[in-house]
Amino acid sequence: MRVFLLPQSVIKEIEKLFRGFLWGLKDDRSRVHLISWERVCLPKAYGGLGFKDGTKWNKASLARFIWDLMNKKDLLWVKGINSVYLKGSDFWSYKMSMDTSWYWRKLCRLRTTYNKADIIAAGGEKFKVSKIYCSMLHQVVFSAAGAIWCGVNIPKHAFQLWQAAQAKLLTRDMLCRMNIPIPNKNCVALKVGPSSLKAGWFGWATQGQS
Secondary structure (H helix, E strand, C coil): CCCCCCCHHHHHHHHHHHHHHHHCEECCEECCCCCCHHHHCCCHHHCCCCCCCHHHHHHHHHHHHHHHHHCCCCCHHHHHHHHHHHCCCCHHHCCCCCCCCHHHHHHHHHHHCCCHHHHHHHCCCCCCHHHHHHCCCCCCCCCCHHHHCCCCCCHHHHHHHHHHHCCCCCCHHHHHHCCCCCCCCECCCCCCCECCHHHHHHHHHHHHHC
């Protein structure tokens, strides 16, 4: 993903494996996806799990080549591009010709995704792929992130808390809303009343005070 612009079919297959790992598989089919893949791919601080969106990460990884060209790095391939294609002209104003190679054409088309300011912002002494990748994401601070991803919680509990904080925990009332038939709608813990996020997380505390 750091060298070539991958076909969408390849990226979809890779992401399918990731989703299967996260939500589980049954008969080679992924189980119910409770939270959108777009949400899962956000950094933990913004409500996700830190997975990578394949298409955006692929493009962000290739953007470092643009940064190398802009800074005229002392690299053989940069010298070759300048000699054959750019010939002293600016990358952003370069116009592709009919005989342009496949790879160079793909790199030039990244200009529709990023502008010069984006590349400069992700650069500095060293280009940071993660910085330009995050700039493409919808970033709203997730207030519960600190409590969920602290060192006290084991991964399984943190994952359940993450789902609960977004009202996506697979409780029995949610199964009913998804039209999945279940024999008993009552809360497993309290034995009475519908099983819901509120009952599951707060029911025991309420019982203890009564």
